[in-house]
Amino acid sequence: METRDLFRILRLWSGVVLFSYVTTHLLNHTLGLISLGAMEQGAVLFKLLWYSPPATLALAGAFVIHVSLVFWSFYRRRSLKLRASEWLQIALGASIVPLGAVHVIGTRVAHEFAGLQDSYAFVFFALWYDGWIAVLKQFGLVIAAWTHGCIGLHMLWRLKPGYRRLQPLAFSIALLLPVLALIAFFQRGAEVAHLMHDRDWVQALVTNANVPSAEAAAPLFLADDIVEWGFGVLLLGVLAARLLRGLWERRHGLVRLYYPDDGTASGPAGPSILEFSRLAGIPHASVCGGRGRCSTCRVRIGRGRDRLPPPTPAEQKVLDRIGMPVHVRLACQVHPPPGEYDVTPLLPATAQARDGFARSSHHHGEEREIAVLFADIRGFTTMAEHRLPYDTVFVLNRYFRAMGEAIERAGGHVDKFIGDGVMALFGLDIDQQTAARQAIDAARRMALALDRLNESLSGDLDLPLRIGIGVHIGQAIVGELGYGATRSLTAIGDTVNTASRLESLTKEYACEVIVSDDAVAAAGMDLSEFPTHEIAVRGRSGLLVVRAIADGATLPEPPAAAPRQGRFAARPAPAKA
């Protein structure tokens, strides 16, 4: 296992232990909504769980590991140009020690080493006796520890596919638990503040708490000073170490990165490509914050590719998951040595977690054999001129829905709706024969769906809707095209143009569907009953033979699916012994 992976796992699990402690502690606080007695009862269970030697060891170990790894990762970061949410997470984490040191040493450590019986009543008494600053520090500690843990979990889970569904519930719990805990905290604190006027009650409380003498408490105060000052010194030490490292690296060779549109980033070797982007102010997607999980920072490397160190197993795993070719790397994981590199981020800076999920290679561009279907409503412009805009939109949406469903049921991908036209692709992840059969079947289903639609709209339409459909198969360039939110998977090339031409020829041949013989041959279907025509197509040396089908509903159903041959085909079952 890579050291980086080991650190990541340790950081995660130490965080989980600490967050479990905070969660159970806040749950204990919420019992204060019932009474102080209920809080004390809950504390018995809480202490049973967390004061045992193994739990104490786990908690102390998790704290030391978590804080050390946070310092280490702060040192390792080459760029401090972070997003606001990342700075918030760091600031919250860094405030936990100064806010919480006195509380932990004054309760848990004092319990272990000076025999203090740290009841809720005693803690409230100590806080309210100290004054509002101590109370506010406690309030800040709850907010900082809880929010820091919640952000950490959110960063971890947001890449999981099921998280979107659970997010509202998770957010509700994240909000409700600290609010209830703090209401209980202030209610019971006020109750104890009132009881503090009763000398006998105070005397009994102090006696029962077994408050250590000033002599016995002195090491605890010293420990508090050491922790708080030590934390500050450590923080400054890490900053100084970063500064020295920068000076040392400047004496060595430079890395120069060239981005599309003339963007450049340069500096001493050491930072990752993502950190170079950030240092140069070049927008770069990084949903997981550079942890090598989301894949949204992926870049294509041109010049200089050979000089890069090979991917670590962890990076390779992510690249394999999304099916990337060898020249694609995760920008957050590659630390280029001195030299010049051409770097092209593959996702927009606004990419979301879902954009990082597994994609087929055609998402970043490839040439492959696909079937393309074009459909268009005949005479719709004239029809629309005599209708109210609302009616036009209503009819069009019913039409798009019917056609979209027919295409998807046949197994196709609706590429786009253009005006009153539809473009669909078949064979993005499957073999050529299945693609052609699906496209012809889609034409049949669309014709049937149109009949049903005309029937249901008979009261709204003067004339039934009529469509023309063109189907062709061939090589096309498939990839994600567009910009920002309008970026989508589509196909370009002669095959697409030919399918569009066949659709427009349906007017000339007065038929509903035209299928190229290439598509018929690929499908292995018998359409010999339909008349043939030969047409000239731009970019093709010979004539293209096509079949004209007057009524698409008369197309035969495709034969039972042949075993899939594509990249995502099911594997044959192993032979039985």
Ligand code: FES
């Ligand atoms: S930023 Fe998430 S993998 Fe690089």
